[in-house]
Amino acid sequence: MTEVSATAPTILVIDDEVRSLESLARILDDDFDVRTAATIREATEVLETEWVQVILCDQRMPEQTGVEFLKSVRTRWPDVIRIIVSGYTDAHDIIDGINEAGIFQYITKPWHPESLILTLKTACRLYQLQRENELLAIELKMSPAGARQKVRDRREQLRRDYDFDDGIIRGEESPMNAVCEMLKQVAPYDVPVLLTGASGTGKELAARALHYGSLRWNKPFVVENCGALPDELLESELFGHKRGAFTGAVEDHMGLFERANGGTVFLDEIGEVSPAFQVKLLRVLQEGEIRPVGSTRTRSVDIRVVAATNRDLDEEVRAGRFRADLYYRLAGMVIRIPDLKDRRSDIPVLAQALLARAVGQLGKQVTGFSREAIDCMCNYNWPGNVREMQNEIQQMLVMAHEGSELGADLLSRHILRADPADADEAGTMNVEAIAGIEGTLKERIEALETRIIRETLIRHRWNKSRAARELGLSRVGLRSKLERYGLDNVKPLPASRRSAGSTG
Structure with a gap:
């Protein structure tokens, strides 16, 4: 042709x-x-x-x-x-x-x-x-040395990106310091690691830090979410399959275990796998061999397994839902990643890092967060952890004016109303906690009223007329409450500085 x-x-x-x-x-x-x-x-x-x-x-x-x-x-x-x-x-x-x-x-x-x-x-x-x-x-064949150097440079960059000190963002006095020190100590040793903690705390980031801090750092790092696939597909994804092994298997498929040979496999949501698949996974970890679906031959693999779960696997073992022998194969070292609500000192620096990432992705420039916005974020429990914060900051950036400051008025209402003293595990207002505050019924109701008024004022950038309208109060009535609760000394921002997120 x-x-x-x-x-x-x-x-x-x-x-x-x-x-x-x-x-x-x-x-x-x-x-x-x-x-x-x-x-x-x-x-x-x-x-x-x-x-x-x-x-x-x-x-x-x-x-x-x-x-x-x-x-x-x-x-x-x-x-x-x-x-x-x-x-x-x-x-x-x-x-x-x-x-x-x-x-x-x-x-x-x-x-x-x-x-x-x-x-x-x-x-x-x-x-x-x-x-x-x-x-x-063809280019790679013509210049293999240059290609190899580019691969080496990229791997070195990845190693720096996931460094224990720079890759895992935290404050100076963060609880994550102890976690990172533990990760750093275990990384060079070829033992399996089980990462525990709630969803969104950064377990995959910790797994990558383990890999790039290990002797396997220049080999593949592959990820599989075990809770996202049924047994048949999970087996094919991890172990591979032969052509014709099942409907749709039109060609041989190399599984992640074989693809990661010499490197690290990260098995996320390991607590979700069925008892039947646990048996198959245990055999692979014990023997160091895989057998692709539809094949009669086994293949040796040399991998390090890092697993993660948001379940209490000790309890799952006691309840008979997770095999004890598999648990001990995975849990050579158990490291818990703390919730964001237990890392409040990390929130300001983490928020800035997430904002920089969002600015790079969306191409929209802002000057940063207001002090009030950071304070409100520090008061919230973040039940969705870092992932929830990432979504919230992205939403704030979308709603803001180009070149403006991200003010507290751009935050979601449930974040503005939060207070660590009376927030429950879901990060929302806990009525029982408020009821437990010492004082009379009048004092407790006033504490709740203060919270609602403050949240409304923040959303309206301290515009008292708009806040009074939303609350069903007259300006005189609102002014009286502001004086009573010590909120009367805050001045509204000039109109030119109000951002697109104002609800007024």
């Missing part, structure tokens, strides 16, 4: 029905450089003379089936993306097409024009990616 200069991708449409061929050509002509063929011979001539990216072939052809023809195409022009169109949905044809002819997609009639065009655009993009990968492989 000779490459053409046309900018649009070249599509070869094959169909023995003239009307169908004309219809397809007319629909696709705006987006693609369309070539048509009514016979297999004509199609072969086009492939021999044109630079075709995608073939759209009807299944029922007079000389041979579309699948049979595309099998021969796969041999002579393996890079061409192959698609079958058919009015029949025979399962045998579909399986043959996928397994033998390497069909990208099987489209049934009647097809929808927009859906067909989208499928073809995706196929063209896949073809382009294949070409880019081929060029990259």
Whole structure:
């Protein structure tokens, strides 16, 4: 084939029905450089003379089936993306097409024009990616030393990014200091580590720090969320499978354990795996061997396993829901990552780091947080931990004006109302805690009223007229309460400094 200069991708449409061929050509002509063929011979001539990216072939052809023809195409022009169109949905044809002819997609009639065009655009993009990968492989062969140096530089950068001191962000007097010291001590030793703690506390970050602080740091680090997949898919993902092992297994698949050979496998949410899969995982950890699904042979792997869970695995073992032998295989060292509510000194520095990351992702510049916003964040329990804080800061950044300061008025209401003295485990106001405050009923109600008024004023940037309107008070009534609760000495910010998040 000779490459053409046309900018649009070249599509070869094959169909023995003239009307169908004309219809397809007319629909696709705006987006693609369309070539048509009514016979297999004509199609072969086009492939021999044109630079075709995608073939759209009807299944029922007079000389041979579309699948049979595309099998021969796969041999002579393996890079061409192959698609079958058919009015029949025979399962045998579909399986043959996928397994033998390497069909990208099987489209049934009647097809929808927009859906067909989208499928073809995706196929063209896949073809382009294949070409880019081929060029990259050629470059790597031409300059292996340079490629190796780039890989080394990237790994060194990753090692610095996940360093115990710089990669895990915390304050000077943080409870995480002791955790990081423990991670640093255990990292060089090839023992399994079990990380415990609530969701969102940063267990994966700790696992990466362990890997890049270990002797395996220049080998792969792979992650699998064990709670996100059923047993069958989890087994395939971790151990791999052979072609034909199950429906949809169209080619051999290397599992994560084999892919990470020499490196570290991070098994997140390990407490969610079923008892049946626990047995299979235990065998791998004991023997150091995996057996891909559908294979009769085992393969040796050399990996370090770091597991994580938000469950109490000791309790799960006692309840019989988690195997004790597997637990002890995983828990060579147990390290607990504290909740963010137990790390309040980390909140200001962590918030700044998360804001810098969000600014980089969204491309929107702000000057930072107001002191009041930081104080409100420090008062909140953050039941979703760092992940919840990340979402909150991203939301604040979206709502703020370009170049402005992120004020407390941009925070969610439940954060503005929070106080560590009377917040429950969910980070929300705990009525029982408030009821336990010493004092008369009047004093307790006034404490709650103070909280509500302060939260409303913050959201309205201390605009007393708007706050009074929302609370159903007159300005005189609100002023009286502000004097009583010591909130009357705060002045509203100038209008020019009010951000987009003001609800007034």
